[in-house]
Amino acid sequence: MTDPSPSMQRISQLASHLTRPPHPKTFLRNFTSKMASNNNSNIHLYTVGTPNGIKVSILLEELGLPYKVTPISFSKNEQKEPWFLEINPNGRIPALTDTLPDGTPINLFESGSIMQYLVDRYDTEHKVSYPRGSKEAYEVNNWLHWQMGGLGPMQGQANHFFRYAPEKIQYGIDRYQNETRRLYSVMEKQLSREGGEYLVGDRPTIADFACWGWVAAHHWAGVSLDEFPKLEAWLHRLLERPGVEKGRHVPSRHTAFDMKNKSEEELEKEAEKSKAWVQAGMKADAKR
Amino acid sequence: MNTSPGPNGWKTIFLLEELSLNYEFKSFHFDDIKKPPFIDINPNGRIPAIEDPRTGLTLWESGAIIVEQYDTDNRLKFDDMIHRNLCNQLLHFHMSGQGPYFGQCGWFQHLHAKKIQSAIDIYANEIKRVLGVLEIVLSKKGDDEQWLVGNKMTYADMAFVPWNFRLSEVLMQSWDEVFEGTPRVREWHEKLVELPSWKRALEHRVRLMDEQRLQWNGVPKGIETFADYEEKIEKGEMKYD
Numbered sequence: 438m439t440d441p442s443p444s445m446q447r448i449s450q451l452a453s454h455l456t457r458p459p460h461p462k463t464f465l466r467n468f469t470s471k472m473a474s475n476n477n478s479n480i481h482l483y484t485v486g487t488p489n490g491i492k493v494s495i496l497l498e499e500l501g502l503p504y505k506v507t508p509i510s511f512s513k514n515e516q517k518e519p520w521f522l523e524i525n526p527n528g529r530i531p532a533l534t535d536t537l538p539d540g541t542p543i544n545l546f547e548s549g550s551i552m553q554y555l556v557d558r559y560d561t562e563h564k565v566s567y568p569r570g571s572k573e574a575y576e577v578n579n580w581l582h583w584q585m586g587g588l589g590p591m592q593g594q595a596n597h598f599f600r601y602a603p604e605k606i607q608y609g610i611d612r613y614q615n616e617t618r619r620l621y622s623v624m625e626k627q628l629s630r631e632g633g634e635y636l637v638g639d640r641p642t643i644a645d646f647a648c649w650g651w652v653a654a655h656h657w658a659g660v661s662l663d664e665f666p667k668l669e670a671w672l673h674r675l676l677e678r679p680g681v682e683k684g685r686h687v688p689s690r691h692t693a694f695d696m697k698n699k700s701e702e703e704l705e706k707e708a709e710k711s712k713a714w715v716q717a718g719m720k721a722d723a724k725r
Numbered sequence: 726m727n728t729s730p731g732p733n734g735w736k737t738i739f740l741l742e743e744l745s746l747n748y749e750f751k752s753f754h755f756d757d758i759k760k761p762p763f764i765d766i767n768p769n770g771r772i773p774a775i776e777d778p779r780t781g782l783t784l785w786e787s788g789a790i791i792v793e794q795y796d797t798d799n800r801l802k803f804d805d806m807i808h809r810n811l812c813n814q815l816l817h818f819h820m821s822g823q824g825p826y827f828g829q830c831g832w833f834q835h836l837h838a839k840k841i842q843s844a845i846d847i848y849a850n851e852i853k854r855v856l857g858v859l860e861i862v863l864s865k866k867g868d869d870e871q872w873l874v875g876n877k878m879t880y881a882d883m884a885f886v887p888w889n890f891r892l893s894e895v896l897m898q899s900w901d902e903v904f905e906g907t908p909r910v911r912e913w914h915e916k917l918v919e920l921p922s923w924k925r926a927l928e929h930r931v932r933l934m935d936e937q938r939l940q941w942n943g944v945p946k947g948i949e950t951f952a953d954y955e956e957k958i959e960k961g962e963m964k965y966d
Contacts, residue, residue, distance in 0.1 A: 526861040527818060543807055547821065550814035558806070570794070575784055582786035582820055583769060590825035602843075609844055623769050723850040 460507045466494075466687065467503040478559075479536040480504035483524065485511060486689045488650030489548045489589065493531045495646045495684030496552050500559050508688035512714045517721070549585040552643040565642050573638045580636045580644035583623075584651070591616040592651050595658040600708040601715045610659070617660045621668055624648065628667040634674060641675060649675050650685070654693040657704075732887040733824065734773040735926055739883050742922035744795055748775075752933045756958040786820075801880045811874045815881040818858070819888075826851040827888045831895045836944075838952040849896055856907045859885070863909040871913055878917075886917050 463481075482497065482504055484490040497504050509515045509530050517528045525532040525546035532546045533554075545551045556566040567573035595617050598609035627636055636644045652672050655662055662669045675681050685691040696704060741748050753763055759770040767774040767785035774785040780794075796802055803809050830848030833841060863871055870876040892903045904911035917923065938946050948954050 522861075526865075527822065527858045537806055541807060543810065545810060545814060547814045547817035549821070550810065550817040553813055554810045557810075572782060575782060575794075579784060579786045582817075585817055586786065586820040586824055587769070587771075589821060594829065597847075604843060606841055606844060608837075608839070608841065620769075626768055719847070719850065722854045723846075 462688075463505055463507045464688075465503070465505055466497070467501060476538045477536045477540055478502070479534075481507065481534045482531060482687075483507045483509055483521065483533070484531040484688055485509050486685075486687065486691060487530070488592075488654050488693075489529075490531045491650045491685050491687065491691065492548045492643075492647050493533060493551050493555075494687035495649065495681050496555055496565070496643060498684035498687075499565050499641075499646070499678070499680030500555065501680075502555075502559060506688050511711075511718075514714070514718065514721075517718075547585075549581050549643075549647060552581070552647065556643055565640065565646070567638065567642070576637045577642045577644045580627075581647055584644070584647040588617070588620045588648060588651050591620060592654075592658050592660075595660065597715075599659045600657065600704075601712050603712075603716060614658065614660055617655075617658055618664075621652070621655075621660065621662070621665050624652075624671075625665045625668050628671050633667070634671070641678070645671075645675060646681070649681065650693070653685075653691075654696075656696045657693065732827075732891060733771075735887040735930060736884050737773045737775065738926045738929060739886060739923055740801070740880060742925045743801065743883065743920070746795060750929070750933070752937065754937060755954075796880075801878065801883070803875060803879065808875050812879050812881040815862075815873050816884055819881070819884040822858075823855050823885060823888055826855070827891075827895060831891070834895060834897060836952075852892065852896065856904070856910050859910045859913075860907040863913060871909065871916075873913075882913070882917060886914070886923060889914050890918055 480497070480502060482493055484494060484506065485508065494506070509521070515521060516525075516530055521532070522528055524534060524544045527546060529546065531548055531551060532544065533551045534542060534544050535554075536542050545554055557569070560566045567577060591613055595610070595613035598606060598613055602609065624636070627633060632639070635641045636648070649672070652662075652668060653676075662672070696707075699707070753772065757763060758772060763774070764770050766776060766783055769785060771785070774783065776783050782794075802812055826848050830845065830852055833844045833848060837844075859873070862873055866872075872878050873881045892898075893900050896903055900911075904914075934940075940946055944954050948957065
């Protein structure tokens with residue numbers, strides 16, 4: 438059998454997109470009867486209420502954009518279904534689809550890349566960004582990549598060894614909790630500069646939104662904010678913003694702050710719920 | 726340009742070479758990157774970082790440094806919105822999906838004193854999964870456009886090279902085993918490591934590591950494990966001429 442040509446592939450992809458019935462759980466955000474379609478904009482977010490997922494919903498709410506949301510179910514392994522892999526071959530959330538001004542559909546994945554796309558295209562007044570090519574814009578990029586390559590993966594590994602791993606490996610727990618603490622101290626230092634309310638310049642940017650969900654989930658990783666007063670103040674400063682408040686609850690209620698009030702036993706139960714699919718997912722990936 | 730032996734600095738050098746830009750090296754010993762003057766350049770105390778005296782701009786995080794401002798002819802990037810974003814998302818996939826997990830695998834495989842098989846397995850499986858994702862990306866493209874984005878090599882392709890070329894060591898497998906089931910990734914990778922710019926970057930690497938008297942894994946010659954190295958740093962026993 439020969440592979441179909443790229444153009445045939447594209448046509449069949451488009452066709453499968455068109456004939457696909459809408460996901461039963463899809464819902465609309467910020468749509469009003471007045472809101473005319475903004476130069477073909479047709480934002481559809483596929484997400485779960487995790488630190489990576491809420492980065493994008495927080496930004497969409499901050500920008501006041503209308504968008505469709507489809508919650509993805511990890512326990513049903515929906516992120517590995519063929520229709521989702523068409524959007525993101527990596528099988529991870531979040532993913533976002535949109536239509537460009539000339540009508541071309543675009544699929545986006547990787548939360549950092551999605552955020553850059555959204556501000557690039559929609560934040561023309563630079564409410565939460567800086568003009569392309571400015572010093573601050575490059576600095577935002579430093580911190581965004583720092584979050585994507587450092588804070589996210591390392592705190593994620595702390596979660597893994599502290600909450601989900603089938604066997605308790607103290608070295609793994611210590612290694613990643615210490616690295617998370619080190620990364621928090623880097624933010625603490627940056628926020629300690631004169632007038633340092635946000636990571637870059639004088640306004641919140643995608644660098645702050647990218648880090649926010651992770652810092653908010655510090656307790657789950659077993660790391661305390663007690664040594665990081667500036668970071669804690671930053672966390673609550675951002676929480677006061679209506680966009681952050683709305684966005685953190687998409688597609689379901691944000692529960693990171695509830696964790697502090699739970700006993701270790703209750704937290705263990707919480708982790709048990711996810712352990713089964715985390716480990717099943719890892720086994721399935723290992724077989725590929 | 727400030728760097729040291731780990732893979733991330735070589736992404737930037739590969740690009741500087743490919744774009745034939747003028748640059749000057751400042752190479753740092755591992756135990757010097759958490760203190761001034763380096764920490765004044767990058768508060769995160771990690772390499773690489775670049776300073777451009779022409780613009781006064783200082784950047785760190787290898788993914789951020791790249792082409793945006795220097796590749797004025799779009800040789801290694803695209804200008805239109807679709808391809809620009811596709812490159813960017815693959816760079817992010819590299820930064821968040823490849824780098825950290827390959828790095829953790831290397832740590833547990835080679836640098837950590839005690840062998841913890843389950844930790845090695847987690848990250849080795851993740852490496853295989855990442856290669857599988859790249860195989861999917863390449864298999865959706867025509868035979869004459871075997872690059873991650875569009876029909877030419879971009880910085881997105883180049884970002885994967887410094888880690889991929891260490892895979893045989895990191896996984897402790899032959900190249901045939903490394904690329905089992907991902908033939909398109911293999912072909913793509915082998916094409917990239919043949920580039921003169923990559924070969925020049927590697928020559929710099931060999932020279933600098935030799936100057937710093939380092940073994941291939943970044944540990945000074947004469948020291949067995951990374952734990953011993955850290956202990957010596959802790960005790961202040963690492964002195965350089």
